[in-house]
Amino acid sequence: MQLVGSLKGGMARAGRRALDIVLPPRCLKCGTTVDSVGALCANCWPAVAFLGPPQCAACGLPFEFDLGPAALCGACAAERPAFERARAAFRYDDGSKDLILRFKHADRTDSAPAFGRWMARAGAPLLADADLIAPVPLHWLRLFMRRYNQAALLASALGELSGKPAINDLLLRRRRTPLQGGFGALARHRNVAGAFAVDPRRRTRLQDKRVLLVDDVLTTGATVSACASALLRGGARAVDVLTLARVVRTGG
Ligand SMILES: [Zn+2]
Numbered sequence: 321m322q323l324v325g326s327l328k329g330g331m332a333r334a335g336r337r338a339l340d341i342v343l344p345p346r347c348l349k350c351g352t353t354v355d356s357v358g359a360l361c362a363n364c365w366p367a368v369a370f371l372g373p374p375q376c377a378a379c380g381l382p383f384e385f386d387l388g389p390a391a392l393c394g395a396c397a398a399e400r401p402a403f404e405r406a407r408a409a410f411r412y413d414d415g416s417k418d419l420i421l422r423f424k425h426a427d428r429t430d431s432a433p434a435f436g437r438w439m440a441r442a443g444a445p446l447l448a449d450a451d452l453i454a455p456v457p458l459h460w461l462r463l464f465m466r467r468y469n470q471a472a473l474l475a476s477a478l479g480e481l482s483g484k485p486a487i488n489d490l491l492l493r494r495r496r497t498p499l500q501g502g503f504g505a506l507a508r509h510r511n512v513a514g515a516f517a518v519d520p521r522r523r524t525r526l527q528d529k530r531v532l533l534v535d536d537v538l539t540t541g542a543t544v545s546a547c548a549s550a551l552l553r554g555g556a557r558a559v560d561v562l563t564l565a566r567v568v569r570t571g572g
């Protein structure tokens with residue numbers, strides 16, 4: 321038995337070596353050669369600010385001090401978002417934006433399984449409670465130009481990790497919204513309000529389900545709020561949000 325085991329191990333190692341010769345694993349952020357697939361190199365690792373408690377119980381905003389697991393940030397205390405909880409794997413800033421840009425625009429779709437693992441760790445309770453996983457949809461025209469929806473890749477990776485169904489066409493994007501780059505918070509909310517709807521063919525599947533909504537970056541929360549509202553209108557019981565990264569505004 322032991323011999324068979326070690327033979328198998330040897331064969332697997334040889335197979336991995338053969339693959340490595342063809343495709344050496346590359347750092348997810350800078351592209352330098354690394355030892356294992358789905359890793360960051362020693363230079364890039366400290367530049368990525370991974371997120372975790374203490375944080376706002378609703379939107380996941382990191383707190384400097386631990387105020388207890390039910391503490392809310394000022395914005396969520398004033399008005400609860402349409403979603404129940406939002407969590408993100410890391411902070412979107414100068415240290416991490418290359419990770420997102422490569423994933424979005426440079427065809428580094430091979431990053432998705434590693435990103436899925438980071439997200440599953442950051443949002444473990446959300447993933448455990450979810451009945452369904454669904455990505456924020458891209459408009460078909462943008463999907464056509466970009467060839468893949470990065471949020472759908474993350475949703476599928478989380479589905480594979482958790483064994484929960486990832487339904488990539490649960491939501492429809494009814495109209496093409498302008499890119500939100502230079503918009504303020506209020507303009508972003510106006511820009512996406514009413515842009516999403518539940519696909520009528522998925523309505524039955526959605527009834528009374530708790531949905532984990534997945535996107536790549538949470539900026540003001542306008543997009544995921546609009547999606548959460550559409551899901552709740554469509555019959556979902558509750559919506560949580562899990563993103564790869566989030567913007568953390570400092571000083572108010
Ligand atoms: Zn690197």
Ligand SMILES: [Zn+2]
Pocket residue numbers: 376377378379380381392393394395396397
């Ligand atoms: Zn909050």
